[in-house]
Amino acid sequence: MSYLIIDKVTKKFDGTVVLNEISLAVERGELVTLLGPSGCGKSTLLRCIAGLNEVDGGRILLNDRDITYLAPRKRGVGMVFQSYALFPNMTVYENIAFGLKMQGLKGGYIAARVKEMIDLVGLGGKEKSYPRELSGGQQQRVALARSMIVEPDVLLLDEPFNALDAKIRKMLQMELKNIQKKSGMTMIFVTHDQEEALTISDRIFVINEGRVAQSGKPLEIYSQPASEFVARFIGNFNVLKGEEFERLVGEPLISGKSLAIRPEVIKLSLNGENGKGHNGSWRIKGKVVSVFLKGNILRYRVRSKDCILDVDVLNNSLDCSLNYDTSVDLVIPKDEVKVLNL
């Protein structure tokens, strides 16, 4: 039996269904991500698990206990909020110690545990600082330490890195992953950032309209999107209708279904270069419509037979940048074309 089971949970706000009989299961020690666009219900699900929102139907089981209707403080659930929710009147030390004080533990034990947590999140020397004296990244670490010190059965993280700049965000993602591995704590992370989800998760649940659209390991989700929604949301897939694709490659395929191709699997070369496509791929001609520099990647938008395809090329040489209207050949490996169900 799984450690955390969400069983057909429904939640409505003023008659609007936000969670639609959603079901999922999380194993002990996993770091799973609920990934989805704004308003898909991922934060609501997190708040339902924490007991901050009451559910309208379904059950939530944690470690074989039915916690559906328990008070938040009795659930054994910790939570890191998007806005950190640090207590402004307390120092870093007092913030982290708060949970243990509420449990009525002795001062000596609390001091030792707080020191342990401060070392774990790398906040040594900041014990006497107030939240307003800390940077966003440091505040986030305090929030993490404060939630982890009470050793909850499951730790919920509601878009915790949203307010941070890209560099600190990436650093904290790695740190969170390391801390999770060290502590073995079960964590549920909510984000709308696909890259973040792919970086830190053991498993991803892609949420759409209050339901799980797809779940799996990051690589599975990224390389095998089950639906058009997942394909469009998780990566920058080229999603084409069956008819469009048939016109593009000139071969009859499965009509009525959509197909997805990752931009980085399409090979791009100047017209006439690198010979022909082989049995395992299609070779098509097109013209560069636009070029976007994305740091280490160059994204070419290529028009071919009234279809637009994005092609990602590693930005390893200035010579490889092609100008607008350049004629190019595209090679699409057949086994990289995914047929989508919805």
Place this chain on the structure above:
Amino acid sequence: MKEKRTLHRFAIALMFLYLFMPLIATFLYSIATDWYDTVLPKGLTLSWYVKLFQDVRFVAALGRTLFACSVAVGLNIAVMVVSLFIVSLYLPKLERFLQAFAMLPYAIPGVIGAVGLIKVYSSGPLAISGTVWLLIGAYFVVILPYTYQGTRNSMRTVDLPQLVSAAELLGASKPKAFFKVVLPNILPGVMVSALLSFSVLFGEFVLTNFLVGGYYETVQIYLMRRMRESGHLSSAVVISYYLFVFCLSWIALKLGQNFKNGNSDNLRGKKYELPHYR
């Protein structure tokens, strides 16, 4: 540049002189032996203050005022803080009604309010007309707008629902979350509104005169009576009143600052060495 600064300073000094002139004149009058046909008092004396504080009636009136004001402010703050906490957390849609209710005293002139209260409470099951309890009740209503605004504003400066949720998830009960997390963060605002309310009530005359008058002599009623007897004495009462309110403001602000810093150890005289600000 320097000329401009001098001009600004002169303008500000002039403004302060204008504002403080009545107070300075009152103070001078309260320590004057005689002052009617000269620019400045003929002589200075503290005898009016000695006389004032030796007057048993004044001390008793001061005690009564303090009692009525403290009870009304204390009750009002307790009710308002708890009401706003509940409304902000669980019934945010009701906040408009609470606001309208709290602002009602602005719409009712003191005389009309007093007459209405006397009429309602002079007979019937709750005949408390002429007693301090009716005065406290009226005071409670008068200061509603001040305590409402102050408390609501300080609650808005913190993310109340999120702080309470965080405290609860860390094992705190609702009352503990309120006393350990919410109250320390809103206390500066609450104290300022309590002080403002106290000052308003301390100087309130219309309601007091109508509702209790001579039955329960407060400082205001005492001041009114002594004004007919001696201007020097009533000036001494006014200056004492200002000094009292000034001291109260200073204490409240100091307390508020300490609570805002959140360093409870400062209150006990033990100071933390704070790290350098980022």
